[in-house]
Amino acid sequence: MPATPTFPADARRSLFIYNLFFPLVFLALLPGFVLRMLRRGGYREKFRQRLGRYTAGERERFARGEWIWLHSISVGETLLALKLARKIRELEPGKSIALSVTTSTGFGVAQPHANDWLEVIYNPLDAPWIVRRALDAVQPARLIFIEAIWPNLLAAAKRRGLPVTFLPRLSPRSAARFRRARFFTGPIFRLLDALAAAAPEDREAWQALGVDPARLHITGNAKFDAAAPTAGRTDEFRDLLRRLGVPDDAPVLLAGSTFPGEELILANAFGELRAQFPALFLILVPRHVERAADILAELRPTGLRVALRSRLSSENQSGETCDALLVDTTGELRDWYALATVVFIGKSLAAAGGQNPVEPVLAGKPVVFGPHMENFAPIVARWLAADAAVQVPDAAELRAQLAALLGDAPRRTALAERARAIAAVHAGATARAAEVLLRAG
Numbered sequence: 001m002p003a004t005p006t007f008p009a010d011a012r013r014s015l016f017i018y019n020l021f022f023p024l025v026f027l028a029l030l031p032g033f034v035l036r037m038l039r040r041g042g043y044r045e046k047f048r049q050r051l052g053r054y055t056a057g058e059r060e061r062f063a064r065g066e067w068i069w070l071h072s073i074s075v076g077e078t079l080l081a082l083k084l085a086r087k088i089r090e091l092e093p094g095k096s097i098a099l100s101v102t103t104s105t106g107f108g109v110a111q112p113h114a115n116d117w118l119e120v121i122y123n124p125l126d127a128p129w130i131v132r133r134a135l136d137a138v139q140p141a142r143l144i145f146i147e148a149i150w151p152n153l154l155a156a157a158k159r160r161g162l163p164v165t166f167l168p169r170l171s172p173r174s175a176a177r178f179r180r181a182r183f184f185t186g187p188i189f190r191l192l193d194a195l196a197a198a199a200p201e202d203r204e205a206w207q208a209l210g211v212d213p214a215r216l217h218i219t220g221n222a223k224f225d226a227a228a229p230t231a232g233r234t235d236e237f238r239d240l241l242r243r244l245g246v247p248d249d250a251p252v253l254l255a256g257s258t259f260p261g262e263e264l265i266l267a268n269a270f271g272e273l274r275a276q277f278p279a280l281f282l283i284l285v286p287r288h289v290e291r292a293a294d295i296l297a298e299l300r301p302t303g304l305r306v307a308l309r310s311r312l313s314s315e316n317q318s319g320e321t322c323d324a325l326l327v328d329t330t331g332e333l334r335d336w337y338a339l340a341t342v343v344f345i346g347k348s349l350a351a352a353g354g355q356n357p358v359e360p361v362l363a364g365k366p367v368v369f370g371p372h373m374e375n376f377a378p379i380v381a382r383w384l385a386a387d388a389a390v391q392v393p394d395a396a397e398l399r400a401q402l403a404a405l406l407g408d409a410p411r412r413t414a415l416a417e418r419a420r421a422i423a424a425v426h427a428g429a430t431a432r433a434a435e436v437l438l439r440a441g
Contacts, residue, residue, distance in 0.1 A: 007155070010187040017184060018151045019128065026125075036103075039290040045107070049122040052133030061119065062138050065096035068438075069140035071123065071153065072099060075287075075330060076356065077146045078106040080223055082113055084146070084167065087434040089117060098138050100124075105289065109331040126150040135160065144437050151188050158191050163441020165194040167222065167433055170202050171353065171375040178209050186210025194440030196433040198222075198426075199378055217436045220429030224358040224379070233335040240312050241281070241339065245321035250279040251406055254340035256333050256360065257287040261350030263295045267302045269399040270324070277406050282324035285333050287346055287355065292328035299324075337363040342405050342412065345369035349398065354380075357389070358423050366415040368392060368401055379423065388418035 007015075048054070054062075068088060072081040078101050085097045100123045101107050110120040124134035131153040143157045147169045157164050178185045189195070189210050197206055198221035206216055238248065246252075253273070255266045263284050270282045282304070286295060292308065299306055307320070309327040327336060337343060343360040347353050349370030357367050357376055368390045373380045383389035390405065392398045405412055 007158075007191070008187065010183075011155075011191055014184045014187045015151060015155055022126070022152075036290075045104075046122055049134075050125055052124040052130040052137070054121075054137045058119075058121075059137050062098070065117075066094065067096050067098050067119075067138055067140045068092070069138055069143045070097055070099045070146060071143065071150065072101050072106060072110075072146045073123075073148055074101070074103040074106045075109050076223075077101075077148070078109050079331070080167070081146045082110060083225075083430055084144075084222065084434060084437075085118060087430045088438060091434055091438060095141075098140065105330055112331075123150070124153070126152045128152050128156065131156045142438070142441070149188065149192075154188065154191055163193045164191065165196070165437040165440050166192050167196050167437060168198075168206075169223075169375070170197070170205060172377055173353070173374055175205050175209075182209060194436050196222075196436040198429075201378060215440065217432075219432035219436055220426040221358075221379075222426075222430045222433045223356055224362075224423055224426035225429040233332070234338045237332075237336060237339055240309075241325070243312070244281075244307055244325065246281045247279065250281050251277055251341040252281050252283060252339055253342055253344070253402065253406075254283040254285070254336060254360075254365075255344040256285050256337065256346055257355035258284060258344075258346035259287055259351035260291070260294075262344075262346055264298050264302075265349060265395045265398065266344060267299050267304055267324070269395065269402060271302060271304070272399055273403055273406065274323075276403060280406070283327065283336060283340070284324060285327040285336060285346075289328045289330055292326060295326060334359050334363070337365055340365050342402060343367050344398070344402075345373070348372045349392075349395070358426075361389075361416060361419040361423050364416050364420065366390070366405060366412045367419065368398065368405070370394075370398070382422050383419050386418050386422060388415055388422060390415070 070081045070085055072078045081099055085099055088097060096117045098119045098121055099110055100121045101110055102123045107120060107122065114120045124130045135156055140162065143162055143164045145166045149166060154164055186209055190212065192215060194215050194217060195206060195211055196217050196219045197203065200218055203216060203218060207213055253270060255262065263286065266282065266284065270280065274280055296306060304323045306324045306326050307322040309325060309329050337360040340360065343365045345355055345357045345367055347355045352372040353375045354369060354373035357369060360367055371391065371393050384391060390401050392401050
């Protein structure tokens with residue numbers, strides 16, 4: 001075991017402040033966290049892992065291999081972590097990977113991919129004694145954070161001499177928050193052995209936040225290095241639409257990763273567009289599937305006939321005709337994109353930040369989004385400058401732009417092709433990030 005490192009005074013100060021306030025923040029957030037767990041369900045499964053406790057079988061499995069710990073959070077980060085895990089396995093075929101998540105939805109996305117070299121676990125609560133217990137059990141050779149750092153876990157790993165690397169997401173809003181708290185965040189970032197940043201414009205921001213330039217690498221955005229939709233799943237989903245009475249040539253408006261308020265906006269726009277495009281079908285994919293019941297209640301006054309994805313299966317041969325499909329299952333959005341005619345990007349109209357717009361573009365689909373795409377500002381700016389995407393200020397303009405796109409196939413194709421060409425710069429980002437995250441330290 002390498003000698004225990006001595007942390008700089010500023011890092012010790014940051015950790016002291018964090019641990020001083022962590023219990024207070026945790027207690028304040030606990031009611032909301034419990035409510036989300038109850039609504040999402042599945043919280044009892046492996047709950048003890050959140051406290052750093054593992055079964056004898058889990059401990060035995062960890063003791064048998066050499067493990068890399070990928071630390072994720074929820075669905076979006078977990079999908080990225082799975083992609084990174086596969087690339088790491090290619091580069092290090094002898095290594096096993098422990099993929100940890102915070103939410104039950106993230107666990108539900110990751111668990112089907114578990115195998116002899118991939119173990120899915122819950123993140124331990126970021127308290128010093130709990131993360132030490134978790135590290136004792138997993139015994140990783142390396143720790144990789146995906147998009148968020150947990151300071152006590154980072155510090156505990158570094159005290160054990162483990163290399164710790166970071167694949168971050170730096171939105172303008174998070175960069176501003178980090179700058180305001182630089183006296184606290186900077187020393188934490190300086191404990192990292194390497195950071196794989198997405199874009200050249202991120203370099204100055206991360207250096208301003210205290211990251212050592214020698215440990216900062218620009219690899220491209222691994223989230224934009226998307227795999228193609230799965231052909232088998234596309235066929236399966238097409239068959240589901242047929243059973244709902246949707247012809248193969250019917251135009252499909254798909255709203256991906258929507259937030260509260262956006263489903264009703266899309267439903268109202270859809271109702272108006274139906275007068276011009278009678279065969280139009282609507283697919284709603286909310287960011288949080290536990291909202292399905294609330295969405296159905298909100299849409300009921302519109303009169304739309306809405307089917308639930310969870311009630312459709314290969315055994316369900318119902319021929320009931322519907323107007324819309326509400327996808328209340330996780331991990332399927334990428335494959336639904338393949339069936340869309342036009343895609344609306346959620347969290348951009350009734351909420352702020354925006355969701356990933358690149359996956360539908362790589363599936364060859366034109367994208368429309370609202371004014372709030374802050375989390376993806378660099379690529380969105382390039383798309384808009386090249387007339388490769390459509391941005392709308394409000395619901396009225398959304399309906400107008402959707403009508404224009406649905407009626408203009410050549411423009412849809414041109415938008416998608418221009419957007420895909422711009423996004424292609426990120427091809428191979430996953431492999432580049434994996435190299436950086438594996439080799440440092």
